[in-house]
Amino acid sequence: xxxxxxxxxxxxxxxxxxxxxxxxxxxxxxxxxxxxxxxxxxxxxxxxxxxxxxxxxxxxxxxxxxxxxxxxxxxxxxxxxxxxxxxxxxxxxxxxxxxxxxxxxxxxxxxxx
Amino acid sequence: xxxxxxxxxxxxxxxxxxxxxxxxxxxxxxxxxxxxxxxxxxxxxxxxxxxxxxxxxxxxxxxxxxxxxxxxxxxxxxxxxxxxxxxxxxxxxxxxxxxxxxxxxxxxxxxxxxx
Numbered sequence: 001x002x003x004x005x006x007x008x009x010x011x012x013x014x015x016x017x018x019x020x021x022x023x024x025x026x027x028x029x030x031x032x033x034x035x036x037x038x039x040x041x042x043x044x045x046x047x048x049x050x051x052x053x054x055x056x057x058x059x060x061x062x063x064x065x066x067x068x069x070x071x072x073x074x075x076x077x078x079x080x081x082x083x084x085x086x087x088x089x090x091x092x093x094x095x096x097x098x099x100x101x102x103x104x105x106x107x108x109x110x111x112x113x
Numbered sequence: 114x115x116x117x118x119x120x121x122x123x124x125x126x127x128x129x130x131x132x133x134x135x136x137x138x139x140x141x142x143x144x145x146x147x148x149x150x151x152x153x154x155x156x157x158x159x160x161x162x163x164x165x166x167x168x169x170x171x172x173x174x175x176x177x178x179x180x181x182x183x184x185x186x187x188x189x190x191x192x193x194x195x196x197x198x199x200x201x202x203x204x205x206x207x208x209x210x211x212x213x214x215x216x217x218x219x220x221x222x223x224x225x226x227x228x
Contacts, residue, residue, distance in 0.1 A: 034216070043203045043219030044156065087155060100146075100171065101217060103155030 004088045009108040012078045020073040020107055022088030027068050032091045034101070035062065035073045037084040044087065044103075047073065083111045116140050117220040119204050125226045132191040134223050136204030138184075144207045145187040146171075146217065147179060149200040156203060162187055194227045201225075 005023040012018040024033065035047040048055055048062045050071070055062040061074040075082055087106040116139030126132050136145060144163055148156040148171075158171030160179040168179050176198060178190045191198055204220040 036217075041222075043205070043222050044217075045219065046216040049216065100158055100161060101156075102172075103148075103157070105153070105155050 004090060004104055006086070006088050006104065006107045008105070009110065011110045011112065012075075014079060014111055014113050015077050018075040018078045018082070018109065018111075020075070020086050020088075020109065021070065022072070023070045024088070024090055025069045027090055028092070030092055033062065033064060033068075033071050034089045034091050035060070036087045036089065036101075036103075037082075038087070038106070039081075039084045047086070049091075078109075078111045080111050080113070083109055085109070117204060117206055117218060119202075119220040119223045121223060122221065123224045125228065126194055127228050128195055129193050132194050132225065132227075134189040134202055134204075134225070136187040136189070136206075136220060138187075138206045140206060140208065140218075141184060142206040142208040142215075142218075143184075144209075145181065146205040146207075147177070147187065147189045148203045148205065149173065149198075150203060150222075151200050159189065159202075194225075196227050199225060199227045 032049050032051050034049040036044040037047050038044040048057050048060050050062045050064055063072045085106040085108050087103050089101050118137045120135045146161040147159040150156045157173045159173055159177050160171050162168045162181040165181055180188045202223045205217040207217045208215045
């Protein structure tokens with residue numbers, strides 16, 4: 001399976017934008033880029049995913065490099081509630097197949113006042 | 114929030130005893146998964162199910178068995194618990210839309226301590 005590389009930790013100030021990078025140089029053409037986050041003492045929650053084009057939803061934006069070897073999760077205005085571990089995961093696009101996710105260690109985002 | 118519950122939420126047991134963790138969903142999703150999370154590691158897949166009575170192994174399946182006799186319940190059993198199985202266990206579910214497996218929704222977790 002293709003792997004992802006993320007910084008161990010990042011810091012941000014509240015109400016400022018945050019750009020969380022992810023490298024995935026061995027991504028294949030059918031791999032979707034998924035982001036999940038895990039708040040303290042909770043299970044992970046889905047944030048966003050994309051294949052080739054940039055994506056926006058109510059939680060975040062996902063910017064995907066043209067060669068797809070890297071992507072960036074963008075939180076437009078960080079809040080204290082966004083402090084979490086963010087996981088960048090590649091998921092093989094299978095029709096009817098199991099959605100087996102391989103989690104790395106992710107990026108610990110710290111948000112300060 | 115997706116309707117996923119895990120029971121028990123906390124358990125302390127002794128080495129060599131059997132332990133069963135339960136995951137219950139009210140979403141009628143086809144896929145169910147069991148992960149474990151240890152310090153310094155991300156979540157690692159133990160077993161997953163793609164339908165009633167259909168299960169398969171994940172990355173760290175040794176020492177664990179699963180059963181799914183109905184859509185809503187997925188049981189994880191440690192036949193003889195060991196201290197290395199002390200961990201936080203997460204259940205997840207996912208459905209199918211547009212012919213592709215949907216995103217995963219996770220339960221609140223079960224903290225298991227094996228003494």
